[in-house]
Amino acid sequence: MESGLRLNPRGSIWKIIDWFYPPNCVACGCDGYAICPKCIDSALPIIDSFCNICGKPVDDLQDCSLCKKSNFQFTYARAAFLYDGAIRTAIKKLKYAHQLGLSELFANFLISVYLRERWEVDLVTAVPLYKKRFASRGFNQSEWIAKPFAKAIGKPFSSGAIQKTIHTTPQVGLNQNERKNNLRNAFSAEPVIVRNKKVLIIDDVMTTGSTFNECASALLKAGASEIYCLSVASTTL
Template sequence: MEALEKSWRRLTRFVLPPRCLLCGAAGSEGIDLCGECALELPRNRSCCARCALPLAVSAPMCGQCLRRTPSWHAAWAPFRYGWPLDRLESRYKFGADLAAGRVLSTLWQREPCPVQLPQLLLVVPLHQKRLRQRGYNQALELARPLARALDVPLRHDILQRFRATDAQTELDALSRRRNVRGAFVLREGVALPAHVAILDDVMTTGATLAECARVLRRNGVQRVDVWALARAPSPRG
């Protein structure tokens, strides 16, 4: 089946060659993104090793982590949330543009993983109401090909969103933490390995990932890492 899917993708690319989703130019390196737009992608090379917050110079811990130690061990966010990646992410997450999602997924797979690979990869779950509205979990669709590329087991049914929460977009950091407090539970009767990573599409304040990490650690996971496609910069610049 996988070989058939690869053949179909090659045939599709031959009939419909890739076009840049941002500017309409010819795609490059087999994806719907041209070389010039790809060069503009804000990669998160200098950041805090603990929370992936973009910094002028990489550091083991940023000031925020020193003041408030995160509930996870390490973070990986290969991109900064900014132009033009934010346009692709918005189209994928809120516009149901699955082509943009495929571009983002491929870009992530091409980035080297700087942290130890976990024994299990989980995704931040959506509440059933939000899942019905959107039709898909954007984090899960990013995670599937990444997990295959890294040869890491992926589960989407272990961590569950116990209650619906307000959208985090318009909330400040404190409100975000309150909004997701107690929102997640683990499926009963599941044995978890010692090292687990949780994946989301975008990490802003880290409140959602932190709550997921706390749930896992309370249930015996020794090391929890957090992964996100992109990390938002500090609002203070």
């Protein structure tokens, strides 16, 4: 990894919190780690045999069933890990148990993917939550990952680049067509912020790519030039 682009696994504020309240691994419970080295080593990184467009693991690099059924508006999407095991547990702990310290660790994972892909972007944003969902949860987990990521790569972060303007039902349990229809026209982007910019969108999990795609569509309509997508994890096809 290039010098100056690595986050500390636990930033200064989290080190202070860890001193008073030592962490336990979210996966196995051992002392001293948010995710212990053994559980990280058991995770499944997506580094070989993935689709060049959507980043999903595939057996045939020339034949991605997801891309065949989709009209993706983003240039490329990538994920650091498969959504399984310790990574799946950790994402749920961040999202539903407010273990916010995991966000910097996830940002670290995404930096490695970003550097590997050698992308060049102008602006970083995160998949937004609808205002009522944000109020009930109290935070946007994707934004917590995106902010330290953007700082580490030296690019501006904007929470106002894209907004979710329509309340939608949760995507869990919906198939690809249902996810696409559920999110149709649910996002809007701010032209003043994104016009002529290469924008990187960050989320926690990519399933069918519908969320990234609808965000990308809104950004392109607002004048963004290219859209790149990064998620901590991705499901299999």
